[in-house]
Amino acid sequence: MSDWRYALAQNRATLISVAFFVAMFAIYASNHPAGFSANVVETAANKGVLLALVAMAQTFVVITAGIDLSVGSVFVLSNCLASAIVVGSAGHAALGVLGVIATGAACGAVNGLIVIVGRLQPIVTTIATGAIFYGLALLLRPTPGGDVYEPLADALTGRVFTVVPASLVALAAVALAVWIPYSRSALGRAAYAVGSSEAAAFMSGLPVASAKASAYVLSGLTASLAGLFLTFVTYSGEASAQTGGSYTLYSIAAVVLGGVSLYGGSGSAIGAIFGALMFRTIGDLLFVFNLDPLWQPLFQGVVLLVAVSLGAARLFRVRNRLELFS
Numbered sequence: 001m002s003d004w005r006y007a008l009a010q011n012r013a014t015l016i017s018v019a020f021f022v023a024m025f026a027i028y029a030s031n032h033p034a035g036f037s038a039n040v041v042e043t044a045a046n047k048g049v050l051l052a053l054v055a056m057a058q059t060f061v062v063i064t065a066g067i068d069l070s071v072g073s074v075f076v077l078s079n080c081l082a083s084a085i086v087v088g089s090a091g092h093a094a095l096g097v098l099g100v101i102a103t104g105a106a107c108g109a110v111n112g113l114i115v116i117v118g119r120l121q122p123i124v125t126t127i128a129t130g131a132i133f134y135g136l137a138l139l140l141r142p143t144p145g146g147d148v149y150e151p152l153a154d155a156l157t158g159r160v161f162t163v164v165p166a167s168l169v170a171l172a173a174v175a176l177a178v179w180i181p182y183s184r185s186a187l188g189r190a191a192y193a194v195g196s197s198e199a200a201a202f203m204s205g206l207p208v209a210s211a212k213a214s215a216y217v218l219s220g221l222t223a224s225l226a227g228l229f230l231t232f233v234t235y236s237g238e239a240s241a242q243t244g245g246s247y248t249l250y251s252i253a254a255v256v257l258g259g260v261s262l263y264g265g266s267g268s269a270i271g272a273i274f275g276a277l278m279f280r281t282i283g284d285l286l287f288v289f290n291l292d293p294l295w296q297p298l299f300q301g302v303v304l305l306v307a308v309s310l311g312a313a314r315l316f317r318v319r320n321r322l323e324l325f326s
Helices: 003-012 012-031 038-062 071-085 090-117 122-140 150-157 164-184 185-198 198-203 206-233 241-257 269-288 296-317 321-325
Strands: none
Touching: 003 150, 012 038, 012 269, 038 071, 038 164, 038 206, 038 241, 038 269, 071 122, 071 206, 071 241, 090 122, 090 150, 090 206, 122 241, 122 296, 150 164, 150 206, 164 185, 164 269, 185 198, 185 206, 198 206, 241 269, 269 296
C-alpha cells in the first residue's frame, strides 16, 4: 500500500468527522438568526472547545482499552479550583494556572495508580475517584461563585485579529503540544499496543505500566485545562454534578463520533476533537430549528446511543482484530 493510501486509511474516521462537522456547522450558521458572523463563530467555538478538551482527555484512556468516568469530575474540580486561585496579579494567576494543571495531572495519576497497582477495572476505579473529586469540588465551592484573572480570560475567549476565535487557537496549541508529541513517542505507541492487546504488548517487552500511567496523567491534565477554560468563560466556579455527568457522557459520544474505538488501540485525539465539535453542533442545530427544550436531552441521548452502537458495529464485522489496524 502506498504511503498516501496508508495515511488515508489511518485517518479515514478523522476526515469523515471533519466533513460532517463542516457540513453541520454550515447548516447551523446559515439558519442562525444572526447569520454567519464572527460573534456566532466565537460563541460556538467557546462552547465547543470545552467538550473538545474533555473528549481529548477521554481519548488518552480509551486508546488503552480503558474508560475514564471521572473526566467530568476533574473538569468540575478544576473549574472550582481555578475560580479560587487564578486571581489577583498576573504572577499570582500564572501560579494558579500551574496549580490547576498540576491538580488535574495528580487526579489522573491517582486513577492510573489504582488501575495499574490495584489491578481494578478502569470503569470501577474512575466511578469511585470521580465521586471523590466531585466531593472536593463541592468542598471548595459549596455555592457558585469566585472570580478569575480577567485579562487572561478575555484573551482566551475573544478573537485573534478580530476574526479567529482565540479558543480554537488555544485548542490547536494544546493538540500540538500534548497530543502530537505523545502519539509519536514510545509511550504513545505503547499505549496503542496496550489497547490492541495488553498481553501481546507485555510479551513484546513494551512498557505497559508506564504507557497506561502516562495516559491517565495526560487525561487528568487535559480535563483540568477544560475546567480552567470553563472558568475563563463563566468567570466563576460551580460544583455541578449535572455538568460533570453530562460532559463525561458527551466525551464518550465525541470520541466514538471521532473514530476512536471503545475497544482500544485505534483512533486519535484529533478525530475526537472534531467529534466533540460535531456533537456540540447537533445541540446548536436543535436550538436554531426551535426544537422543544424538553425533547433535546432525548435527542442527544439517541445520538449517544447510535454513536456507541456504530463504534461497536465495526468490531463485530471483522473476523480478526488485526483487521482494524490494516
